[in-house]
């Protein structure tokens with residue numbers, strides 16, 4: 001058993017940490033305040049090859065796999081959860097195309113979504129289909145005359161959906177088959193019949209746009225089908241396993257960032273004539289924060305290792321997402337407590353970190369759903 005990173009992974013970690021400190025941290029407060037997606041920083045991520053992680057070089061990617069993504073996403077989240085989430089969620093779509101796409105789809109879409117700096121989105125959720133993803137009602141009816149799918153329906157809460165150049169959407173191509181009639185289809189921005197609706201106002205993760213998407217007789221070539229017809233649910237669940245490792249990684253990074261701020265503050269803040277670092281009550285908070293974060297980190301790395309080794313990792317992905325997100329909430333809460341009244345003020349990053357932490361317990365599957373996934377695996381169901 002080897003717990004160390006390779007030399008290349010150490011270099012990647014350093015590069016990601018420097019980028020996060022130099023580019024992401026200074027922009028984080030403004031993104032949060034203005035509820036504004038940071039195009040410049042996403043373009044820089046692409047230039048440095050972060051958007052190409054997990055994709056082979058022949059398609060414009062940077063190589064590497066789940067472990068490399070975990071390293072980068074954690075480093076980003078230490079300084080800005082929104083930026084980490086942007087990268088992590090963006091990477092779902094090229095990952096699906098790489099695994100299930102045709103050679104034409106790979107050649108057409110992967111270079112633009114990696115080195116090309118175009119944003120991608122993954123659209124599964126609908127007003128009536130959240131945790132119950134099989135309840136998707138959007139339809140994609142095949143038109144043999146034109147060899148196209150005609151898409152109708154509404155998606156909601158789609159990260160980057162209004163801005164993305166390429167989206168994978170999930171729609172019923174054979175509604176009579178229920179979940180077995182669900183298919184994954186590529187839709188490009190600007191396709192007639194596809195518009196974005198409301199951009200949600202959120203509690204946190206404010207620099208990430210969460211959009212409603214509307215499809216009204218939106219026609220896409222049948223060649224945009226990803227995988228086979230009826231494989232949509234399987235593709236979505238498999239993609240979400242990987243995405244959950246990303247959420248776990250971002251949650252651990254956020255917790256590490258909150259710990260770093262807390263340690264610094266405990267040394268600086270003086271009460272009763274000495275730094276608050278001398279107070280045992282706060283020392284114990286710190287010990288619990290550190291222990292939980294380390295526990296979650298190794299779960300995240302283990303899930304990424306399983307994924308990279310092509311071994312089953314559904315249970316471990318759910319576990320690391322559950323543990324990571326609970327840790328993020330726990331740690332950000334105690335970090336704010338350590339900062340006292342100053343932590344509650346918008347002048348300090350803790351207030352944003354505290355609000356941002358909550359989303360990790362909700363998206364890419366709620367904590368409750370993860371408990372269902374984990375217990376099912378444990379019971380052999």
Ligand SMILES: Cc1cc2nc3c(=O)[nH]c(=O)nc-3n(C[C@H](O)[C@H](O)[C@H](O)COP(=O)(O)OP(=O)(O)OC[C@H]3O[C@@H](n4cnc5c(N)ncnc54)[C@H](O)[C@@H]3O)c2cc1C
Nearest residue numbers: 122123124125130131157158159210363364365366368369
């Ligand atoms: C900021 C943000 C970004 C998002 N980005 C995307 C995206 O890019 N693409 C995308 O497709 N979706 C996205 N989502 C959607 C997200 O994945 C869903 O919100 C999430 O899966 C929960 O679905 P829901 O909101 O409909 O809640 P519901 O499913 O209505 O859940 C309500 C409550 O019931 C509980 N519950 C539901 N089913 C069960 C069960 N079987 N057992 C126990 N408890 C249960 C839930 O845990 C929750 O507590 C995003 C959401 C947010 C908030």
